[in-house]
Amino acid sequence: MSIELTLGEILKVLPEVHLEGDNQVGPFRGVATLEKAQSGDIAFLGNPKYKGQVLSSRASLVLLPRNFVGFPRDNQCFIRVEEPSYALALICRVIEERLFPPPPLGIHSSSCVENGAMVADSVTIGPFCHIESGAEIGSGVRIASHVHVGAFAKVGAETRLFNGVKLLSRCELGERVILNAGVVVGSEGYGFDQVSGRHEKIPHLGKVVIEDDVEIGANTCIDRSRFAETRIGEGTKIDNLVQIGHNVRIGKRCLVVAQVGISGSVSFEDDVIVGGQAGFAGHLNVGKGAKIAAQAGITKNVEAGSFLKGNPALSYDLAQRIAVLQRKLPDLFKRFADLEKTS
Amino acid sequence: MSIELTLGEILKVLPEVHLEGDNQVGPFRGVATLEKAQSGDIAFLGNPKYKGQVLSSRASLVLLPRNFVGFPRDNQCFIRVEEPSYALALICRVIEERLFPPPPLGIHSSSCVENGAMVADSVTIGPFCHIESGAEIGSGVRIASHVHVGAFAKVGAETRLFNGVKLLSRCELGERVILNAGVVVGSEGYGFDQVSGRHEKIPHLGKVVIEDDVEIGANTCIDRSRFAETRIGEGTKIDNLVQIGHNVRIGKRCLVVAQVGISGSVSFEDDVIVGGQAGFAGHLNVGKGAKIAAQAGITKNVEAGSFLKGNPALSYDLAQRIAVLQRKLPDLFKRFADLEKTS
């Protein structure tokens, strides 16, 4: 990371903050943790447990919560904000645009945009992309190399498709959606009829609808529905290598960590959080705000607000208590054998 | 979904059925569940548990099992068949060809077919495909965009390769195979020798052979063998994001659900069913018709016909019973402590 960011540029994105100490610091070269920061770096106190590191940090600029007690050193500047981590994110977006500048507007000459595709003016389409007839690409969309957008698919404004994304026919993305590299949206659902001892494919005629501000991690797969739609709700964030089956409905603002598997026709209400590698059997309902621990196996409906762990999944507290008791099983069996002898 | 399908077109794919009620219904606009169907829709009774919804359904056409008792309403038509779900699938294939029409025959001008590749006349090869020398592409094959077919690979008649599939050198696909988007067939197996404290790669000289009527889900990976072949048997259906190691042999008509991991040299006999996220240690044999529950961890050979669950895997019934008893451990420990006191 090698940048040149001035204090003035930072104050543009953090307009109403209070400076303490040296207001001539900068330009800044990078961002680092409190401990590793050198002179010229920006650091921040995101987690109170590191507050002891602030006063010894060599960072030239430190973002702090308003209630932090302490003063900057010479040639150091403190900025107090409501949420230092978010303030840093705002600064980092400026840095991001420098380190990873958007490619120039326009459609790369190697790409294939079929007649009948509707592409807004202000888009970027990288090399070797294939946009089929009937597809609609909104304004401000950025499409990296090797992307496929199928017939009648829709890509909302400001959405980003990273390299090698496959958005299959008739699937729809909202605005500001991010599909990371290798994501597949709209593959055929896994459903078969048994006919004369053979598995006969059930056609999947539906689509996938992804609402505004959803992000999907690299190489994640989302299958199209049988008739209506597979739907991912607004603001939901899905990590890498996740499997989402046909007809699944995910609510708004859910978090689904890497390698989770969600079987066909599962329904998540809003604000569900799922740890990595957890799995869901088909046709379940998961209530609003439920939390599922990593690697859990869910085979029944989940009540709103519950927190489950294990396979079979139990309430988190019970699962933890049983885990403790399991470690005592060798002792229990021994004590029991002793007791049997004496009884 | 927006289609216009006439009763006549339906009767062409369901030739020997009996109509009841209004034989002037249609054209039909879509397919829906009994409950959600509107006038103009086709619905079906696939699961007897929904039979109570038939007589109140607003669907214009309902596919029913022969033994259903009841009569259509005005402007409604019933069709009785042996298997309503399969009859629907036959109708849906007609709809599918309209919603997702095959691209025109021929090789897209942007694609790169090397000298020495053998491509049948009636194939479709989309944009940005790379077909290496010595590859053989059979008649009726449909290849979507961004597909790689390696040297001396074979693709049987009527097989479909979706976007971004990588079929590596010397691997062979039978007829009517479907590889969904992002599938990798023929990557190098994961095998190393320890030499002077380093992991030295073991070359993998074999191939992957996929028999007729196999389907493979999006982003699934199948490694080539060390010498002979990794083989997937006829009619087997594999879901998304599955890992199949080198030298694995999967029998005929197996079902392997998403995110399953199968280590090197495992052998499945025919008709094995594996739930999502289950894993298999290397070199195991899984007997004919065995069923493995989701998330199970299999470390020993599996007898034909058995049904296993858990890690370490136990018979399904024992695993369920132990799960119940585990929930009673807190109570058992307490009762035991009481008993010790009184003894």
Add this chain to the structure above:
Amino acid sequence: MSIELTLGEILKVLPEVHLEGDNQVGPFRGVATLEKAQSGDIAFLGNPKYKGQVLSSRASLVLLPRNFVGFPRDNQCFIRVEEPSYALALICRVIEERLFPPPPLGIHSSSCVENGAMVADSVTIGPFCHIESGAEIGSGVRIASHVHVGAFAKVGAETRLFNGVKLLSRCELGERVILNAGVVVGSEGYGFDQVSGRHEKIPHLGKVVIEDDVEIGANTCIDRSRFAETRIGEGTKIDNLVQIGHNVRIGKRCLVVAQVGISGSVSFEDDVIVGGQAGFAGHLNVGKGAKIAAQAGITKNVEAGSFLKGNPALSYDLAQRIAVLQRKLPDLFKRFADLEKTS
């Protein structure tokens, strides 16, 4: 597999070995197991448990450990070496170059190498590749079709990128690295701040650094770091469909089997071995030489040299013992009920 390899060609890669029996055997057609080998095949004794198969094997050439007792038959040759499996690997590399010959040097005419990319002379870049400005490609690098190398990414000498690899901006690969088909290196980390009830993306400004001699399996994903780097140590081998989160550090010579998930900021010391589908919660340290069984769930730091299993993970021996006792729970509950009655 169809090759023609002479004994002389074999002796070139195994220079100091001792021949017994017929030194006129060959040319050889293939490699097979002792049991399946036919006349004209090469076989080897890698695992002592198969030594009983040597003297009945029809292989024309057998690689054996020095201490094997027995003599070749007519028309058969034995070669004794320190490590038969590694000797075979050396032979197989010769075969590999014949079965999978490297494509011709040079940049395929369909590929897009941007101005400002630095590409060494002796590289192979296949069709439909995109090399962005500022990228550096070292000598002897082989890049297959549909690969993306982002701006300012570095690819060390002799490294191989298989089909459809996405190496995103500013990420760095050492020498002799292998990225199998579909690998994504440098996708954005999964990190969000909660701001006014929304998940606000945390920019990820860092990179991924992959050291020399690392191999990464098909469709595996490695996220870029928040500030500094995600790093994979020299000689580490990672299997297919693995998830490696942002800021992870993997030591040297580690083995990570398929479908493992490693959350953000986890740190592995050297020589760690992880079985398939195991998962790691964030910010953990895993000590040197630790072994983690397949499907384990790791939620605490792991001591050097330990061997863990299960979720929650226990020492392997304790986990095995508890597994045995769990199977006895039905009996224990019954005996306990009897004892309660009699007390």
